[in-house]
Amino acid sequence: MKTLIKLTNIKKVFSTDEVETHALSDINLEVKQGEYLSIAGPSGCGKSTLLSLLGLLDTSSSGSYTLDGHDVVDINAKQRAVIRNKEIGFIFQSFNLISELTVAENVALPLTYRKDLNKTERTDLVTAALEKVDMGHRTKHYPSQLSGGQQQRVAVARAIAGNPSIILADEPTGNLDSKNAELVMALLDKLHAEGATICMVTHDPRGAKRADRVIEIFDGRIVSDSPTSETYIEEAVA
Numbered sequence: 001m002k003t004l005i006k007l008t009n010i011k012k013v014f015s016t017d018e019v020e021t022h023a024l025s026d027i028n029l030e031v032k033q034g035e036y037l038s039i040a041g042p043s044g045c046g047k048s049t050l051l052s053l054l055g056l057l058d059t060s061s062s063g064s065y066t067l068d069g070h071d072v073v074d075i076n077a078k079q080r081a082v083i084r085n086k087e088i089g090f091i092f093q094s095f096n097l098i099s100e101l102t103v104a105e106n107v108a109l110p111l112t113y114r115k116d117l118n119k120t121e122r123t124d125l126v127t128a129a130l131e132k133v134d135m136g137h138r139t140k141h142y143p144s145q146l147s148g149g150q151q152q153r154v155a156v157a158r159a160i161a162g163n164p165s166i167i168l169a170d171e172p173t174g175n176l177d178s179k180n181a182e183l184v185m186a187l188l189d190k191l192h193a194e195g196a197t198i199c200m201v202t203h204d205p206r207g208a209k210r211a212d213r214v215i216e217i218f219d220g221r222i223v224s225d226s227p228t229s230e231t232y233i234e235e236a237v238a
Helices: 047-054 077-087 103-113 119-132 148-160 178-193 228-237
Strands: 003-015 020-032 036-040 062-067 088-092 166-170 198-201 213-218 221-227
Touching: 003 047, 020 047, 020 221, 036 047, 047 166, 047 198, 077 088, 077 103, 088 148, 103 119, 103 148, 119 148, 148 166, 148 178, 166 178, 178 198, 221 228
Parallel strands: 036 198, 036 213, 088 166, 166 198
Antiparallel strands: 003 020, 003 062, 213 221
16 A cells, blocks of 8 residues: 655753653654544544644654655644545544534535636535535534534535545544434445545544554654554453
8 A cells, every 4th residue: 555644753841941742752653545543542642643743733843744755844844734635535523613613514615625626616616525424414513503513524525525645533422312423424434435545633442443554653752553443452361
């Protein structure tokens, strides 16, 4: 499989006047195209920091990052925004939908910054994405008119509408009850089966074991990297 993401010796240090916090240390990671990767670990271990780096929402203190063969460490903020908008789809725990916009407008919003798409193409992508998450009948509704599970499905549609290279999900079921959480996880399973590359941060073992592979982080370092089947077989034996 093609290597989509490669991190080499990544470090992230947060500095204030009095203290220096090493959020990530010596992170080496490869993600193959079509892979479903789960990043697990306790709160404060560096999971979300790593996802922010992968999503070009933040920059590392040192190390290299290549995305689809392109070095993205030293590019400027405008270039990062262009790549982020085209290549990366985000799913957040808190949905991050804009209350004043309809479902269709929320999904379309990231596409409006794509100069390679005309209005008809954007509309077609939005329609296809909402149909894929079974929300095509809610295009004119507002977020306040939707349940939490429906809002997250709209957020998934927004993430996939532009056909990104990778989907990054940060605790995508964290604000949902068990029934809606299962529906969203089943949707991610479906997207992966259709060829999507997914990298998901979670502290829920039930969600983590849906992935092909689990990366475990502790104190800013990768302490385990193995196929999901091996990870949970070992835990069951232990």
